[in-house]
Amino acid sequence: NAGVTQTPKFRVLKTGQSMTLLCAQDMNHEYMYWYRQDPGMGLRLIHYSVGEGTTAKGEVPDGYNVSRLKKQNFLLGLESAAPSQTSVYFCASSYRTAYNEQFFGPGTRLTVL
């Protein structure tokens, strides 16, 4: 099993450009999450999904959109990138059961110039 994978691993954007980050999991997990990690700020939840076709806002949702059209995929979109969105983005997934341990992907390093 590949676990949680993220595409791409690195990306450089110019201000105003758009892009989509893809997260895929092969563990049949119901829940999926997108986080950003910044120095001194720790990991912060952007959006999450508790099942196919559902999404919910996390702690820092502004400037991002998400979609969960298939159970195994969770997409994070930036419509008009800003330098403040320079960060490392992590995706995670977990079961819906009581013991819903999160498993993380390797991260995407995004720089917005």
Next chain:
Amino acid sequence: KQEVTQIPAALSVPEGENLVLNCSFTDSAIYNLQWFRQDPGKGLTSLLLIQSSQREQTSGRLNASLDKSSGRSTLYIAASQPGDSATYLCAVRRGDDKIIFGKGTRLHILP
């Protein structure tokens, strides 16, 4: 609002020592608490998850405890090794499935 705090931010200890990392949270209405380690430039690796109804969980040299009433969790590492050097993060899951992370403790084991 749930806040998660990890003190100290950094810790250095000689190899072989036992050590305790701390995690505190302000709202005791949590669903579970999970400990992770993160190596530089890498993703997060799950270490232990404690349900709100549990008091502790053990895995090898690691033992995590949870005291909901006082809003505290500890991660005990026995007989530390240089390979234990990493950043350790705790995260609490709220009843609405939102997850709040602490900022981590950067641990350095001195050979």
